[in-house]
Amino acid sequence: MKNLLNLILAFSLVSFSCADHNETNTENNVLENPKTEISLPLAGNAFSSKHLDENNTITDNGIENWKNADETFTVYFRIFKPGTFQISVEESVEVYGKSELEFSINNETKKVTFNASKKALIIGNWKINQEGYVALKIKGISKTGDRFPSINRLKISSADYDGKISYVPNNEGNFYHWGRRGPSVHLNYPVPENINAQWFYNEITVPQNEDKIGSYFMANGFGEGYFGIQVNSATERRVLFSVWSPFSTDDPNSIPESHKIKMLKKGENVHTGEFGNEGSGGQSYLKYNWKAGVTYKFLLKGSPNGNNTTTYTAYFFTPELNKWMLIASFNRPETNTYLKRFHSFLENFIPEQGDLSRKVLFNNQWICDEKGNWTEINTARFTNDNTGAKEYRMDFSGGTESDSFYLKNGGFFNNYTTPKTNFTRPMTNKKPEINFNNLQ
Numbered sequence: 001m002k003n004l005l006n007l008i009l010a011f012s013l014v015s016f017s018c019a020d021h022n023e024t025n026t027e028n029n030v031l032e033n034p035k036t037e038i039s040l041p042l043a044g045n046a047f048s049s050k051h052l053d054e055n056n057t058i059t060d061n062g063i064e065n066w067k068n069a070d071e072t073f074t075v076y077f078r079i080f081k082p083g084t085f086q087i088s089v090e091e092s093v094e095v096y097g098k099s100e101l102e103f104s105i106n107n108e109t110k111k112v113t114f115n116a117s118k119k120a121l122i123i124g125n126w127k128i129n130q131e132g133y134v135a136l137k138i139k140g141i142s143k144t145g146d147r148f149p150s151i152n153r154l155k156i157s158s159a160d161y162d163g164k165i166s167y168v169p170n171n172e173g174n175f176y177h178w179g180r181r182g183p184s185v186h187l188n189y190p191v192p193e194n195i196n197a198q199w200f201y202n203e204i205t206v207p208q209n210e211d212k213i214g215s216y217f218m219a220n221g222f223g224e225g226y227f228g229i230q231v232n233s234a235t236e237r238r239v240l241f242s243v244w245s246p247f248s249t250d251d252p253n254s255i256p257e258s259h260k261i262k263m264l265k266k267g268e269n270v271h272t273g274e275f276g277n278e279g280s281g282g283q284s285y286l287k288y289n290w291k292a293g294v295t296y297k298f299l300l301k302g303s304p305n306g307n308n309t310t311t312y313t314a315y316f317f318t319p320e321l322n323k324w325m326l327i328a329s330f331n332r333p334e335t336n337t338y339l340k341r342f343h344s345f346l347e348n349f350i351p352e353q354g355d356l357s358r359k360v361l362f363n364n365q366w367i368c369d370e371k372g373n374w375t376e377i378n379t380a381r382f383t384n385d386n387t388g389a390k391e392y393r394m395d396f397s398g399g400t401e402s403d404s405f406y407l408k409n410g411g412f413f414n415n416y417t418t419p420k421t422n423f424t425r426p427m428t429n430k431k432p433e434i435n436f437n438n439l440q
Helices: 002-028 175-181
Strands: 036-041 046-048 073-079 083-089 099-105 108-114 121-128 132-143 153-158 185-189 197-205 215-221 225-231 237-244 262-266 270-275 281-287 295-304 309-318 323-333 342-348 358-362 365-369 374-377 379-384 396-401 404-409 421-424
Touching: 036 073, 099 121, 108 121, 185 396, 185 404, 197 215, 197 342, 215 295, 215 358, 225 295, 237 309, 237 323, 262 270, 262 281, 270 323, 281 323, 342 358, 342 404, 379 396, 396 421
Parallel strands: none
Antiparallel strands: 036 153, 046 073, 073 132, 083 121, 083 153, 099 108, 099 132, 185 342, 185 379, 197 295, 197 358, 197 365, 215 225, 215 342, 225 237, 237 281, 262 323, 270 281, 295 309, 309 323, 358 404, 365 374, 379 421, 396 404
16 A cells, blocks of 8 residues: 555656646747747847946947846837747857846746856747837846856747837947937928028927936037037036038048138137047037026027138027027038028937937927028928837837927837928917127
């Protein structure tokens, strides 16, 4: 009888072990002939919880040198309908001893052990019930070595999803950098070509908590430059005005003297110099602690001089000081035009901040011709940059809100705006009250 009981017990244990093993295999079976399968590089699609940490753990090879368990990562990709997705770590993982990681989507968690003998492995399957961005969170639980695994790529596959997946696929065109910065968004203001627009007026309000570090809220864009406000760090903000040289180069040192932007005058405490990397030219900025929730005014003048040069002058109005302040005046050679190609834009210039959203309102646009006639602008066309046009990132939006236009980008929100959509805001009829003779 004792032997019979032992035999029954042994059979039960074997049966339980097999059942458990089969259940695990159901979770971890590699999909055969998936309808969709992508290889997602973490270098262009992952973000660290330590946004501005100097020890950058996201490189062109993905996640590397990850030593701190307090640092977590989020990987983003966008789907366009519901589906079930299997996520795997490809063989490009480098392991340092034994470690355990936690992967989660929508609070559904899978724990995976990494060791030297187990590199490529399936993390798990998740059912996603709606269209939009999927955020996969990666957390370090334990490690025996001095760091967690270095992970280059994840494989995303599905047996039932046959649609597009939006993500940054590779680094062609330096898109790990541009993709992590996120899509830049623009408003283009149509103005009749027969108007000699000498002045361009605009107002900006950055809503509370939308003033993320790395944001450039550009108010007065024109054919030869741009003028707006930035958040440069936790302690520094700027009013920035730049004019491109007619000589096409990213290196300001290569511009011939005959094509250099000449600084004619500048305001108090304004820094002036040259810029490069995205075209080259003359740059000026004022360190000024502008605030979210406050409306600021921008005024730009552009006048041809009759000698194949044009002068551009920028003024900034703050309610704190209740006056127009001169930023700078630049002379651009090889140019004979009034202001053209009016636009505003919003961009993030720090890749580590690309998973944070930012928003700006443009409140009251006007132009004034050389005879002093003001015309209100109340239509705009929404566009985005190549990151959005390629649909590597879909977190871009623009349109109208109350009496204002708005732009929004970053943060992996789901409700994107169709590019090249035209918008019309209500007329404000609030013509700028400016005495041009009193400007510096």
